[in-house]
Each structure stands twice: as structure tokens, then as C-alpha cells.
Amino acid sequence: xxxxIYGIVNSLVLALFAVGFTLVYGVSRLPNFAHGALYILxxxxxxxxxxxxxxxxxxxxxxSLIITALIGAVxxxxxxxxxxxxxxxxxxxxxxxxxxxxEGLRWSGFAGGFYAVPPFIDRVVHIGDVPIDSxxxxxVGVALVVVALLWVFTHxxxxxxxxxxxxQHERAAMMLGIDSDLTAIVSLALGSALAGLAAVAILPxxxxxxxxxxxxxxxxxxxxxxxxxxxxxxxxxxAFVLGFAQILTVRFIGAQWQMVVIFVAIIVVLLxxxxxxxxxxxxxxERV
Amino acid sequence: MQLTTRRKERLDRGIKVRTSGIYAVSSLRExxxxxxxxxxxxxxLLILPLVMPNMYWQRVICITGIFALLALVFDFLADYxxxxxxxxxxxxxxxxxxxxxxxxxxxxxxxxTIPIATLAGAVICxxxxxxxxxxxxxxxxxxxxxxxxxxxxxxxxxxxxxGTEGMAALSTFPNIWVSLYLIIVVLLxxxxxxRRLVNTDMGLVLHGIKDNDQAVxxxxxxxxxxxxxxxxxxxxxxxxxxxxLTHLYGWVGLSLFGLDFSILPIAAFVLGGPGTLVGPVIxxxxxxxxxxxxxxxxxxxxxVYCIILVGFIVFRPEGLMKFLQRKYxxxxxxxxx
Numbered sequence: 278x279x280x281x282i283y284g285i286v287n288s289l290v291l292a293l294f295a296v297g298f299t300l301v302y303g304v305s306r307l308p309n310f311a312h313g314a315l316y317i318l319x320x321x322x323x324x325x326x327x328x329x330x331x332x333x334x335x336x337x338x339x340x341s342l343i344i345t346a347l348i349g350a351v352x353x354x355x356x357x358x359x360x361x362x363x364x365x366x367x368x369x370x371x372x373x374x375x376x377x378x379x380e381g382l383r384w385s386g387f388a389g390g391f392y393a394v395p396p397f398i399d400r401v402v403h404i405g406d407v408p409i410d411s412x413x414x415x416x417v418g419v420a421l422v423v424v425a426l427l428w429v430f431t432h433x434x435x436x437x438x439x440x441x442x443x444x445q446h447e448r449a450a451m452m453l454g455i456d457s458d459l460t461a462i463v464s465l466a467l468g469s470a471l472a473g474l475a476a477v478a479i480l481p482x483x484x485x486x487x488x489x490x491x492x493x494x495x496x497x498x499x500x501x502x503x504x505x506x507x508x509x510x511x512x513x514x515x516a517f518v519l520g521f522a523q524i525l526t527v528r529f530i531g532a533q534w535q536m537v538v539i540f541v542a543i544i545v546v547l548l549x550x551x552x553x554x555x556x557x558x559x560x561x562x563e564r565v
Numbered sequence: 566m567q568l569t570t571r572r573k574e575r576l577d578r579g580i581k582v583r584t585s586g587i588y589a590v591s592s593l594r595e596x597x598x599x600x601x602x603x604x605x606x607x608x609x610l611l612i613l614p615l616v617m618p619n620m621y622w623q624r625v626i627c628i629t630g631i632f633a634l635l636a637l638v639f640d641f642l643a644d645y646x647x648x649x650x651x652x653x654x655x656x657x658x659x660x661x662x663x664x665x666x667x668x669x670x671x672x673x674x675x676x677x678t679i680p681i682a683t684l685a686g687a688v689i690c691x692x693x694x695x696x697x698x699x700x701x702x703x704x705x706x707x708x709x710x711x712x713x714x715x716x717x718x719x720x721x722x723x724x725x726x727x728g729t730e731g732m733a734a735l736s737t738f739p740n741i742w743v744s745l746y747l748i749i750v751v752l753l754x755x756x757x758x759x760r761r762l763v764n765t766d767m768g769l770v771l772h773g774i775k776d777n778d779q780a781v782x783x784x785x786x787x788x789x790x791x792x793x794x795x796x797x798x799x800x801x802x803x804x805x806x807x808x809x810l811t812h813l814y815g816w817v818g819l820s821l822f823g824l825d826f827s828i829l830p831i832a833a834f835v836l837g838g839p840g841t842l843v844g845p846v847i848x849x850x851x852x853x854x855x856x857x858x859x860x861x862x863x864x865x866x867x868x869v870y871c872i873i874l875v876g877f878i879v880f881r882p883e884g885l886m887k888f889l890q891r892k893y894x895x896x897x898x899x900x901x902x
Contacts, residue, residue, distance in 0.1 A: 308703045359879045370878050377871035384864040498707050533722035540715045
């Protein structure tokens with residue numbers, strides 16, 4: 278029972294890490310290697326608003342999400358737009374931006390283990406006989422709401438439809454008057470805000486640590502590869518596969534093997550089905 | 566107001582055209598034109614240790630050589646094979662650990678451990694990367710980024726090879742001159758060997774794989790076998806760097822898998838000029854001393870590389886070396902359009 282509950286929570290945590298990355302890659306084919314850095318940046322911005330400026334907690338969360346979205350848009354507008362289409366340069370540039378953000382944070386003193394934001398509601402709930410703190414339930418809620426809202430956004434709003442159009446066939450979409458750069462900016466801003474949202478929902482569970490940024494990036498990419506890069510339902514399913522694999526590893530083998538299990542899973546999936554478990558594109562298989 | 570536009574007109578120097586064929590040997594001046602840049606590099610690298618003021622900067626030259634080798638390997642893989650490997654630390658880590666184990670458990674001297682580590686490490690790295698070789702672009706980049714993150718966890722989890730503390734008190738080089746000239750000679754050999762390699766038939770096939778691997782496959786060649794050999798060569802050079810580092814410090818630890826070994830070579834590659842092979846070496850010789858000078862600032866060093874990296878990749882994607890080559894081979898003038 279506890280494996281089931283914590284497995285679901287862990288899977289949704291991974292899904293939250295991955296939705297932003299898969300959104301950006303799906304729409305604009307940009308591998309955003311700065312994803313983990315944006316995650317950790319939001320955590321520290323929220324902390325600064327809350328503790329240094331003394332703002333209201335809800336207000337500081339909203340402000341930091343807006344700031345992260347703006348940073349995402351600025352990264353695209355200033356840097357990534359110039360290297361778009363050159364795969365090596367995209368990877369190197371976004372990886373370098375991410376490193377610069379993370380190491381810059383470390384340099385400006387946000388290192389060490391004493392930065393933490395409080396949980397929204399500090400209480401422990403019992404489901405059956407399994408104790409679970411309410412922050413984990415909030416994560417489940419946030420993840421479900423995010424997935425639902427994104428589905429509504431991409432199916433019923435004009436800009437969401439434009440994003441999907443670009444993702445499906447860029448040239449045809451451009452002929453219909455959809456601006457490819459604009460949708461890329463929107464997708465990057467939205468992806469960054471989603472990384473931020475994941476951060477504010479998940480970080481109250483523990484301490485804010487710069488190193489988390491690297492593992493968030495690795496987890497996000499792992500989930501996307503297993504589910505199929507750029508595929509929506511794939512990312513969620515991939516998160517569930519990895520989430521349960523992790524929880525089972527921690528329970529039966531040992532916590533230090535979590536990373537190794539993920540790594541083995543990626544290699545196996547890439548060897549057997551390069552387009553991911555749920556990716557359908559033939560095109561993608563050729564690209565791998 | 567009359568609007569005049571102008572553009573830069575570039576013309577090859579006559580001597581460049583004359584020296585491109587066998588007739589280059591016809592006059593001393595043309596031979597000198599060809600030899601000078603290479604001679605400056607070789608002689609410059611050979612006398613560099615002699616002009617260093619103290620022991621500390623001589624050490625810096627040793628470290629620079631390691632980064633130069635890694636940058637060279639990155640350039641070879643990225644521009645001539647089409648593999649972006651974000652994990653230079655994998656080679657350093659594997660090579661370093663193999664050398665460390667040979668030295669501490671078997672008691673071999675550095676003269677034996679370094680060749681063993683170079684070859685055995687290259688075999689290990691190639692076997693580790695073999696399953697991922699059919700992958701391209703972002704997929705391969707991610708896998709290579711993950712290896713240096715995963716291997717230390719395995720070492721930690723199993724408590725093998727000294728666990729988190731690493732292995733200390735390994736043998737070091739007899740004196741600083743051996744270590745200096747070892748790395749510089751190996752660097753020069755690797756540089757010129759790779760320049761030859763990319764112009765052989767095998768280099769041509771590798772370049773074909775980079776441009777269109779399906780076409781190479783359609784010609785009946787086994788692309789994985791070619792890529793595996795390229796990775797073997799690259800990881801042999803990288804593992805040498807790792808084994809050398811082990812004996813330079815007489816110590817092996819998890820920090821051999823550190824991020825520095827992955828990111829600084831990439832920065833040197835972008836700064837020096839992608840696709841020139843010698844460019845990344847020069848880039849490493851600029852960046853590493855710079856990063857030593859910034860050592861007092863801690864993490865700010867990585868921020869500085871990253872800013873240089875992004876600046877060059879966005880605004881000067883050609884890098885330093887192509888700029889210098891242009892100045893050497895061509896004259897430029899403004900022409901009215």
C-alpha cells in the first residue's frame with residue numbers, strides 16, 4: 278500500500294519535472310538543458326522574496342513564476358534564437374546557460390544546506406494506515422491540475438492550438454501565418470514557468486540545494502526519453518514507469534542505486550525502442 | 566544623403582594558392598609560408614615550460630595539457646564524427662582509476678600504468694559507450710552527460726576503489742620536467758596524428774557519417790564499427806589524460822568525474838574554433854591559465870567559462886583559429902557595393 282501511494286507521488290514529481298522540458302522540445306525542438314537551473318533558480322527567487330523581502334508566501338510564488346517565465350523568454354530571444362537548428366550549438370549553449378545560472382547562484386552565496394521554504398500546510402494525513410504529509414498530496418493535486426490545464430490550453434485556446442500546429446508540421450503552420458519564433462518564445466516561457474511550478478510545489482519537501490538542479494535535468498530528460506521525446510502522454514507514462522521503478526529500488530535494493538536504475542532504464546529503452554515507449558513517429562526513429 | 570553600402574572583400578593571397586600543391590617545394594619562401602605556423606606552435610609549446618616563472622605555473626601548464634587533450638578529443642568527435650560527447654570526465658575518470666588501481670594494487674610504476682590505463686581505459690570507455698553508438702545528437706549527449714554522474718554513485722555504493730576517499734599515496738613523476746614534457750609531447754603527437762587521421766580514408770568515412778549516416782550505411786559500411794573505432798581513439802587520448810593526472814597528483818578520487826573536465830574542454834573548443842583541431846588546443850592554453858587566475862573566486866570560474874562559451878557560440882561561432890587562418894591566408898579590403 279505504501280509502495281503504491283509513494284510510487285504515485287514520486288511518479289507525479291517526475292512528471293512535474295518533465296512536462297516543461299517536453300513542452301519546449303515538442304513545440305520548438307529545442308533541448309532546454311537549462312531546465313534544471315531554472316527549477317533551482319525559482320526556488321531561490323521564491324526564498325528571497327519570502328525571507329529577504331518579507332512578502333506574502335503566495336505572492337512571492339506568483340512573482341517568482343513570472344520572473345522565471347520572463348527569463349525563459351529572454352534566453353530564447355537573446356541566445357537560442359541565433360543558434361536554432363544547429364543541434365550541437367543548441368545543446369552547448371543551453372547547457373552553458375544552465376551551468377552559468379547554477380554556478381552563479383552558488384557563487385552569490387546560495388550554497389550550503391540551510392535554505393528551505395515552508396510547506397503550504399504542515400500536517401500529516403493518513404490514507405488507510407499509511408502516513409503522508411499534506412505537501413505530497415498538494416504535489417499530486419498540482420500535477421493533476423497542471424496536466425489537465427495544459428490539455429485544455431493546447432486543445433481549446435488559440436495560442437495552444439498554434440503551439441500544437443508548429444509541433445506537428447512547422448512549415449505548414451508557418452504558411453497559415455503562425456509565427457514560429459513567437460510560439461518558441463511562448464513555449465520556452467511556459468516551459469520555464471512549469472519548471473518553476475514544479476520547484477515551488479516540490480522544494481518545500483526538503484532543502485534547496487544547487488546540486489538538485491543537475492539531477493532535475495537528468496530526471497526530466499530520462500522521463501522524456503523513456504516516454505518518447507516531445508510526446509505528452511508519453512512523458513506522463515514515462516514518469517510512472519520511472520517513479521515506480523525508483524520506489525521499488527529504494528525499498529528492495531537500496532537508495533544509492535536510484536540513479537543507476539534510471540540510467541539502465543534509459544539505455545534499455547533506447548536500444549529496444551529508440552522513439553521511446555509511447556513515441557509513434559517513424560521520423561523520430563530515423564533521427565535517432 | 567547618399568546611402569553607400571560596402572562589404573568586405575576577401576581574396577586568397579597568391580602565396581597561399583601557390584603553396585597548395587606539390588610546387589610548394591619550389592622556393593624557400595613558400596616552404597617557410599607553410600612551415601612557419603606549425604613551427605610556431607611546436608616550438609612555442611616546447612619552450613613554454615622553460616619560460617614559466619615558478620613551480621606553480623609549471624603545474625598549471627601540466628593541467629592545461631590535460632584540458633587541451635580533452636578539447637582536442639571533443640573537437641575530433643564533434644566535428645569529424647558527429648558525436649557530441651558532454652562527458653569528457655568519463656575518460657578522465659576511467660583512465661585515472663585504472664592507473665590508480667594498477668599502481669596501488671599491483672605496484673606497477675607510472676611507466677607501465679600509463680600505457681595500460683590508456684589502452685584498458687579506452688576499451689572500457691568504448692564498451693560503455695557501445696550500446697549508445699546508434700544514437701545521435703541530443704540522445705548521445707545526454708547519455709555521455711549521465712555516465713560521469715552515475716559511475717561515482719556506483720563506486721560510492723559498492724565502496725570499491727577506496728570509496729568516497731579515493732586512493733592516495735600513489736607514485737608521482739620523478740621530477741617536474743618529466744611531467745611537463747610528457748604531456749606536451751603527447752599533446753603534439755595526438756594533435757598531428759588526428760590531423761592525419763581525418764584526411765585518411767577512415768576519416769573520410771567518419772565525416773560521411775557526420776553528414777549523412779544513412780547514406781554511408783546504404784553504401785554497405787558498418788557505421789557502428791567506424792564510430793566505435795573513432796570513440797576508441799578518442800577515449801584512448803582522454804584516458805591517457807586521466808592516467809597522467811593521477812600520477813601528477815599521486816591521488817585518485819571521485820573528483821576525477823567532476824564537471825570541470827566536461828565543461829572546460831567544450832569552452833576551449835568553442836573559443837578556439839570548432840573543426841580546426843589545433844584551435845581547441847590553443848583555446849585550452851588561453852582558458853586554463855585564466856581559470857587558474859580566477860581560482861580565488863570559486864564557482865565564478867565556471868560562470869566565466871559559460872559566458873565566454875555562450876558569447877562565442879552566439880556571436881563568433883567561427884572561433885579564434887579560423888579568424889587567424891583568414892588573416893594569414895587572405896587579404897581583406899572594403900569594397901563599395
